Amino acid sequence: SFQAKWDIEGSFDYVQFEISTNNGSSWIPQCGKYTKEGGSNQSGATAEPLYDGLQSEWVLESIDLSDYLDQNILMRFKLVSDTNVREDGFYFDDLQVKILNDNLSIDDFIAQNFNLYPNPVKDQLMINSPIQNYDLKLFSIQGQLLFSDQNRNGNSTIDYSKFANGIYLLNIQSNNRSQTFKIIKQ
Known part of the structure; x- marks a missing residue:
């Protein structure tokens, strides 16, 4: 990508x-x-x-x-x-080549270490994680970068109050692993 x-x-x-x-x-x-x-x-x-x-x-x-x-x-x-x-x-x-396989890897690592709620979100999306040093990128459904933050640690929040209702894509990267989550803003 x-x-x-x-x-x-x-x-x-x-x-x-x-x-x-x-x-x-x-x-x-x-x-x-x-x-x-x-x-x-x-x-x-x-x-x-x-x-x-x-x-x-x-x-x-x-x-x-x-x-x-x-x-x-x-x-x-x-x-x-x-x-x-x-x-x-x-x-x-930001050219990235990602290699995904069927073993316990990227998706499982992120899914097991990040809890995102509430989804759908109204104002604040909570991120609970034991992981230190991860990056966030929030995209519109059209692929426009709306928000980027590096070096987040542990639990965190993202303010969605300024965004219109709709579907957003939240990309989380940590230790050369990445996953994108669909977040619904109401």
Whole structure:
């Protein structure tokens, strides 16, 4: 997953997130939540997943790489642009590659060590945990980062009173482990 925003000439210029399994000899474009199908004017990417147009707010993009488990891969962002219209470009941040398996791992560790209540929440979400030094990130359902706090310790609260009613995603990270919880604000 990664945070991204972009301003790219629509229907002509584009960015693709690509994977190579052969040390860069060839590249495979990847489909994400915010990619769309390339058009006939996007040379070399017709009907392939890509980013173009305007996305002015940061969004949390997620791409499933499970087809590449147990393989050495290279990743890249490829930007293709003509000389006609110049826009701001493509920005990304917080790129993370998460490996999940069926053993007692990330989900079980977080679930066993964090108690979140009440859910649904009206004003204050309580977090009870024996874990020291964990990070919180709160996202809107559209993927916009609303709140971030690092180095929380033990029990904690998050003030939801300033947020509109709806569904939010709370990401908790500790010791290179992460889990996202769906929190409903009433």
